[in-house]
Amino acid sequence: MKKILTELVITVSVILVVWFGLSQVDWMRLLKIEKSNQNTEEKIGDLFWKMLKNSEQEITSESVVGTIDSMLTRICTSNMIDRNKIKLHLLRKDEINAFALPNNHLVVYSGLIAACNNESELCGVMAHELVHIEKNHVMNKLIKEIGLSVLISMSTGNGQAETIKSVIKQLSSSAYDRKLETEADLTAVDYLIKAGIDPEPFANFIYRLSDESKNLPHQIYWINTHPESKERAEKMIEHIKESGYIKTIAKDTTRFPRLKERVKESL
Amino acid sequence: MDCYTPDRVSCPQLDLEHIQRTMIATLKFNYEPSEHEAEKASNSYVMSLIAIMGGLPLPIINLIATFVFYLGNRRGTYFVRWHCTQALLSQFVLLPFNSAGFWWTISIIFTPEKISSHYIAYLFTITIFNLAEFIGTIYSAIITRKGRHVEWWVIGGITNLICKA
Numbered sequence: 001m002k003k004i005l006t007e008l009v010i011t012v013s014v015i016l017v018v019w020f021g022l023s024q025v026d027w028m029r030l031l032k033i034e035k036s037n038q039n040t041e042e043k044i045g046d047l048f049w050k051m052l053k054n055s056e057q058e059i060t061s062e063s064v065v066g067t068i069d070s071m072l073t074r075i076c077t078s079n080m081i082d083r084n085k086i087k088l089h090l091l092r093k094d095e096i097n098a099f100a101l102p103n104n105h106l107v108v109y110s111g112l113i114a115a116c117n118n119e120s121e122l123c124g125v126m127a128h129e130l131v132h133i134e135k136n137h138v139m140n141k142l143i144k145e146i147g148l149s150v151l152i153s154m155s156t157g158n159g160q161a162e163t164i165k166s167v168i169k170q171l172s173s174s175a176y177d178r179k180l181e182t183e184a185d186l187t188a189v190d191y192l193i194k195a196g197i198d199p200e201p202f203a204n205f206i207y208r209l210s211d212e213s214k215n216l217p218h219q220i221y222w223i224n225t226h227p228e229s230k231e232r233a234e235k236m237i238e239h240i241k242e243s244g245y246i247k248t249i250a251k252d253t254t255r256f257p258r259l260k261e262r263v264k265e266s267l
Numbered sequence: 268m269d270c271y272t273p274d275r276v277s278c279p280q281l282d283l284e285h286i287q288r289t290m291i292a293t294l295k296f297n298y299e300p301s302e303h304e305a306e307k308a309s310n311s312y313v314m315s316l317i318a319i320m321g322g323l324p325l326p327i328i329n330l331i332a333t334f335v336f337y338l339g340n341r342r343g344t345y346f347v348r349w350h351c352t353q354a355l356l357s358q359f360v361l362l363p364f365n366s367a368g369f370w371w372t373i374s375i376i377f378t379p380e381k382i383s384s385h386y387i388a389y390l391f392t393i394t395i396f397n398l399a400e401f402i403g404t405i406y407s408a409i410i411t412r413k414g415r416h417v418e419w420w421v422i423g424g425i426t427n428l429i430c431k432a
Contacts, residue, residue, distance in 0.1 A: 004424040011421055015364060015396060022388035033382055144377060 041139055044151055045103025048168050049089065051161070052107065059090040059110060059263070067259045068108065071123050072130075078195035081134060096209065098125050099172040100132045102139055107172070113263045116205065119256040120192070124202020127188035127195075135187070137180050138171070145170065178228070185232055186239050193245050200247070203236040300346040305414040307343060308350035311336055312408035315354050316401070327366070330358040345432045350411055353426040354404075357419060361393070361400055368393045 028034045059065065069088060076083040087105045094111040101107060106129055108122075116122040132138055142151055146167060154164060176184070192199040210229030300308070314336040337355045340347050368389060374380040407417045418426070 001428070004421060004428070007421040007424065011360065015392060018395065019389055019392040022391050023385050025384065025388065027384040027387035028382070031387065033387075147376075 037139075040151055041102045044142070044154055045101050045105050047154060047164065048101045048171070049087070049103075049105050049107075051164050052091070052101075052168055053089075055165075057092040059092055061262065064259065064262050065090055067255065067262075068113070068122070068126075071119060072106070072126055075123060075127050075130060075191050075195045075197070079191050081130065086130070086133065097172060098129050100129045100138050101168075101171060102142065104133050106130065106133065110263050114260060115209070116256070116260075118201055119259075120198045120201035121205040122256075123195070123197050124188060124192060124199060124205060127191040127202075128184045130191065131184040131187040132176065132180070135180075135183065137176050137184070141176055141180075142167070142171070181232070182235065185236050189236055189239050189243070193240075193243055198247055199236070199240050199245065203233045203240070206236070207233040298346075300344070300414045302414070304344050304346045305412055307340060307347045309408045309412035311340065311347075311351040311354040312404045312411065315358060316404050316408065327362075330355075330362055333358050345430075346416075349416075349426060349430045350407075352430045353419060353422055354407075356422045356425055356429075357400065357404065360422065361396055364393050364396070 065088070068090060072086065072088055073083050075081075076086065085104045087103075089105060089107045090113075091107060091109050093109040094114075095109050096111045096115045098106070098108045098112050106126065108126065112125060113122060116125075154167075188202065189199040192202065206229050210233070311333070315333040317332070333351075333355045337351045340351045342348075343351070371380075371386060371389065375382055375386065403419065407419070410417045418424075
């Protein structure tokens with residue numbers, strides 16, 4: 001019996017030692033898996049954006065794009081996120097929505113800007129989407145819901161336009177699972193605090209829109225697709241309290257109303 | 268007929284052709300199995316080979332197939348029973364490792380779990396050991412078909428404990 005046990009222990013040990021030994025090799029680099037994944041994401045993201053750009057109208061006004069760009073840059077630089085990799089796009093659409101596409105595309109609808117009461121609210125939504133990008137939630141969601149093989153097929157140009165459109169619709173109009181949404185909410189609060197932006201208006205924005213969505217259910221995509229909005233807002237408030245954030249007075253209170261005016265003019 | 272005790276050295280009936288402390292030791296059985304017995308014993312290994320090929324990537328399939336064959340032959344002669352048991356037990360050693368690899372793969376496909384160097388190394392590891400087991404099974408099938416007796420590392424000892432004459 002002792003001999004059998006010894007042999008068994010030796011066998012299991014040999015397997016583990018071989019595994020440990022082989023783990024020392026950087027297979028991801030050797031087999032170019034990371035690069036291949038990155039290429040797929042790049043192609044998919046650019047394909048999705050191209051399709052979206054063709055079907056919607058992009059806002060290119062320097063004054064509008066510049067203002068939102070500076071808000072995003074502030075969040076990125078304060079959180080050590082490479083701003084250059086984020087591709088910000090503003091689209092003319094009255095839906096209250098913002099979403100992330102693969103390959104770091106961040107899409108914001110003019111309807112969202114119009115619905116925000118202040119800069120912090122818009123920054124909160126952008127920070128939330130930025131977390132989805134940073135934590136790779138976008139590709140994970142796509143792989144989970146439609147499969148890697150379909151994505152690779154799309155990236156090689158074999159995807160049909162209708163399929164691509166439906167995937168974009170899925171990305172822009174459905175939420176991630178609750179765990180990922182909570183992670184995005186709470187990390188967004190951290191991003192805002194680090195950037196010196198008051199996170200409370202973001203929580204209030206979610207709370208407010210969840211009430212308003214009862215009257216305008218089809219326009220408020222960003223809230224409709226994010227379930228248990230009130231519960232989310234409460235969690236965020238709790239997180240803000242725990243973080244010991246001390247509220248500061250906003251320096252420029254006229255910038256956001258001016259931005260809203262310009263967006264309205266461009267519609 | 269009592270010779271298949273774990274302590275083979277003290278068993279006078281067992282005439283060891285050569286005792287190699289290797290993965291598979293070829294030994295001489297205490298009686299000369301008939302042609303029919305050798306064929307059946309060899310078939311137990313062949314069954315697990317076919318099931319391995321048919322059952323991939325589900326690691327449980329070959330175990331089930333070998334178990335069914337074992338059930339069908341558990342009242343057979345000692346030589347047949349012994350080898351059916353060894354063939355069945357041989358499936359158990361790698362089963363937990365194969366199952367872990369299978370569920371790891373499933374989690375990569377369906378959850379946010381990512382492919383990593385650890386995962387690839389694990390796949391290589393279980394491939395190496397499955398290949399070794401595969402070759403061992405082919406070898407055992409050939410040798411037992413000739414009426415000779417083979418005992419696997421670890422498995423042979425456990426089989427001796429379970430399978431009494």
